[in-house]
Amino acid sequence: MNRSYQEKIDEYGDVASFFQRSFKDADICILSSHAHKPATDHVRKMIRELKLRAYNVAAVFLSNGYDDDAAEISLRNWDERLWLENPPAESEVVIESQIAKLADEFTQLLIARATLL
CATH class of the missing domain: 1.20.5 (Single alpha-helices involved in coiled-coils or other helix-helix interfaces)
Known part of the structure; x- marks a missing residue:
């Protein structure tokens, strides 16, 4: 994705539609999402879709965007969490x-x- 899911939601539709029509399988896939509500629900659905495809799913958090919503996203069922310092x-x-x-x-x-x- 070159933009976040939320920035192109009109094009993608719901998360299931995104995975049916726009997602391309690859060795490494980078999906981008905002962290504010309702993005927390979008992320939960993305994790499910990726795990259904047997992907290991890692979250990448940027330090300057880490807030209560991002903390809520961190609690999701990730295989790994990565932290990038971004002052x-x-x-x-x-x-x-x-x-x-x-x-x-x-x-x-x-x-x-x-x-x-």
């Missing part, structure tokens, strides 16, 4: 640079783990 940034330039660095580090983590399997 608040002052400018758009810093934000873009910080996100690029986090994306690179996350990619490196996935590659390193894949070599262990």
Whole structure:
């Protein structure tokens, strides 16, 4: 997904429809969601759909977005939880640079783990 489920919900429909029409099986799938209500219910349904397909399901939490709703999502039936430090940034330039660095580090983590399997 290049945008969160909630940002494209008009296109995707409900979670079951998203998995029927838009989801593509792959070795690694990255689904994006907001953390506020009703996203907590969307995430629960996404986890179910992924587990029905025998995926290991990990949550990735960004430190600057961790609030009560994110904590509620953390309680879901994840196989793993990952934490990325993403401190608040002052400018758009810093934000873009910080996100690029986090994306690179996350990619490196996935590659390193894949070599262990």
